Amino acid sequence: MQTILIVEDKKSMAEMLSKSFESEGFTVKTSHTVKDGIALLSAGDIEAVVTDLKLPDGDGMEILKFAKGGFPPIPVVVMTAYGSIEIAVRAVKEGAYDFITKPFDPDHLLLIVKRALEEKTLRMENLVLKKEFHRFLKIPEIIGTSEKWKGVEEKVRRVATLKTTVLILGESGTGKELIARAIHHLSPRANMSFVAVNCAAIPKDLIENELFGHEKGAFTGANEVKIGKFEMANKGTIFLDEIGDMAMPLQSRLLRVLQENEFERVGGTKSIRTELRVIAASNKSLEKEVAEGRFREDLFYRLDVFPILIPPLRERREDIIPLSRHFISLFSKEINKREPSISQDVEKILLNHEWKGNVRELKNIIERAIILCDGETLMPGHFNINRMAHNRIVLDAPLHEVAESAVRSAEKTRIENALRETHGNKSRAAEILKVSYKTLLNKIKEYGIS
Numbered sequence: 001m002q003t004i005l006i007v008e009d010k011k012s013m014a015e016m017l018s019k020s021f022e023s024e025g026f027t028v029k030t031s032h033t034v035k036d037g038i039a040l041l042s043a044g045d046i047e048a049v050v051t052d053l054k055l056p057d058g059d060g061m062e063i064l065k066f067a068k069g070g071f072p073p074i075p076v077v078v079m080t081a082y083g084s085i086e087i088a089v090r091a092v093k094e095g096a097y098d099f100i101t102k103p104f105d106p107d108h109l110l111l112i113v114k115r116a117l118e119e120k121t122l123r124m125e126n127l128v129l130k131k132e133f134h135r136f137l138k139i140p141e142i143i144g145t146s147e148k149w150k151g152v153e154e155k156v157r158r159v160a161t162l163k164t165t166v167l168i169l170g171e172s173g174t175g176k177e178l179i180a181r182a183i184h185h186l187s188p189r190a191n192m193s194f195v196a197v198n199c200a201a202i203p204k205d206l207i208e209n210e211l212f213g214h215e216k217g218a219f220t221g222a223n224e225v226k227i228g229k230f231e232m233a234n235k236g237t238i239f240l241d242e243i244g245d246m247a248m249p250l251q252s253r254l255l256r257v258l259q260e261n262e263f264e265r266v267g268g269t270k271s272i273r274t275e276l277r278v279i280a281a282s283n284k285s286l287e288k289e290v291a292e293g294r295f296r297e298d299l300f301y302r303l304d305v306f307p308i309l310i311p312p313l314r315e316r317r318e319d320i321i322p323l324s325r326h327f328i329s330l331f332s333k334e335i336n337k338r339e340p341s342i343s344q345d346v347e348k349i350l351l352n353h354e355w356k357g358n359v360r361e362l363k364n365i366i367e368r369a370i371i372l373c374d375g376e377t378l379m380p381g382h383f384n385i386n387r388m389a390h391n392r393i394v395l396d397a398p399l400h401e402v403a404e405s406a407v408r409s410a411e412k413t414r415i416e417n418a419l420r421e422t423h424g425n426k427s428r429a430a431e432i433l434k435v436s437y438k439t440l441l442n443k444i445k446e447y448g449i450s
């Protein structure tokens with residue numbers, strides 16, 4: 001059901017229009033002033049606006065500006081009095097979808113609004129790949145031309161505008177978070193928050209607090225009420241990353257929240273209602289986790305409504321060169337270098353590499369190569385990918401590679417020792433090594449430490 005906002009100071013007129021929209025299945029919100037209109041718009045959910053221009057506390061153009069300023073822009077139809085055609089034209093120039101002159105047939109207005117909504121949906125669906133879109137939202141551009149990648153994009157396009165729960169599966173570095181953000185930005189909740197929670201990076205005893213917040217006095221040190229991620233994401237999207245690493249007791253709580261849209265803060269009894277879209281991601285096979293008793297089956301089915309599987313980079317090698325060119329351009333701009341081209345040897349190396357770390361590994365390797373490259377062409381010497389895979393100290397290479405391989409090898413040994421010392425307790429190991437928990441996890445991944 002789509003929600004329409006009607007801003008009209010004449011109450012009888014507002015009522016008549018609202019009945020006409022409701023009889024066609026729309027949900028209608030009405031406001032008689034600019035101020036209330038903007039308040040309703042900022043609360044979210046509204047998909048189209050019909051506004052009068054002359055309002056008691058200001059100009060309907062303010063409503064128009066507000067509706068067009070967010071993302072996605074909300075179509076606005078303005079109603080004008082007979083004889084004020086110049087104002088109507090100005091409104092259209094400012095981005096109004098259309099105008100209608102009073103008096104009018106309500107069915108005519110209905111038609112205009114329906115057409116505006118249809119066009120909006122079409123535009124959204126076409127948007128995911130456009131450059132302006134990414135620049136506008138400040139989210140990374142999405143690259144990929146292989147059939148497998150196009151399949152992923154097709155799924156994104158289909159599900160984004162719905163409220164459906166999405167489960168994104170794929171190896172580390174394949175672009176799960178990127179896809180989650182794209183889905184949020186293509187949805188009608190794009191104006192609301194996207195709140196990401198990395199279930200693996202928050203120590204287990206803190207995660208409940210992070211997700212649900214706490215009441216004042218819930219435990220020693222809880223001097224203030226803390227708002228958790230679920231509350232922050234209200235009306236928006238919550239992204240539960242690495243969901244496969246969530247502890248069992250917390251899985252039960254999560255399931256309850258998803259079923260009832262309700263939870264309590266830690267130490268509280270008051271239920272808090274939320275309305276949000278859930279996107280979860282995992283680099284582990286959740287089916288396997290279920291089979292081995294580490295993941296609740298009921299929670300799995302709750303999340304597995306619309307799965308999107310992102311294939312590893314080695315299974316879509318056509319994407320390697322386009323992605324490489326994209327990252328070359330990105331990093332060259334970042335450090336003000338002329339964009340180098342790729343030599344044929346490099347192309348061969350890139351195409352044949354195993355890419356265990358997927359797109360993230362490719363991105364890191366290109367960044368390093370761009371820093372090292374002074375000429376106009378990237379050469380194999382700028383890449384040390386095959387040597388790096390082994391974490392051995394190399395002695396038959398340019399000096400920077402020798403140094404780098406020595407650092408990697410030493411770090412790897414030190415981390416392994418710290419983990420042995422702490423019997424695998426990563427929070428403690430991070431303390432000993434004086435790095436953040438997140439840094440430690442990244443290094444464990446990068447060096448392939450088990």
Ligand SMILES: Nc1ncnc2c1ncn2[C@@H]1O[C@H](COP(=O)(O)OP(=O)(O)OP(=O)(O)O)[C@@H](O)[C@H]1O
Pocket residue numbers: 140141142143144170171172173174175176177178179283323359360363
């Ligand atoms: N198709 C793509 N086009 C452009 N950039 C991409 C693409 N896929 C991934 N990237 C980039 O690669 C990096 C890794 O992607 P992302 O963080 O989304 O992966 P992930 O699957 O969440 O990884 P992890 O499991 O390690 O958290 C990001 O910087 C992302 O912007």
Ligand SMILES: [Mg+2]
Pocket residue numbers: 176177241
């Ligand atoms: Mg991720």
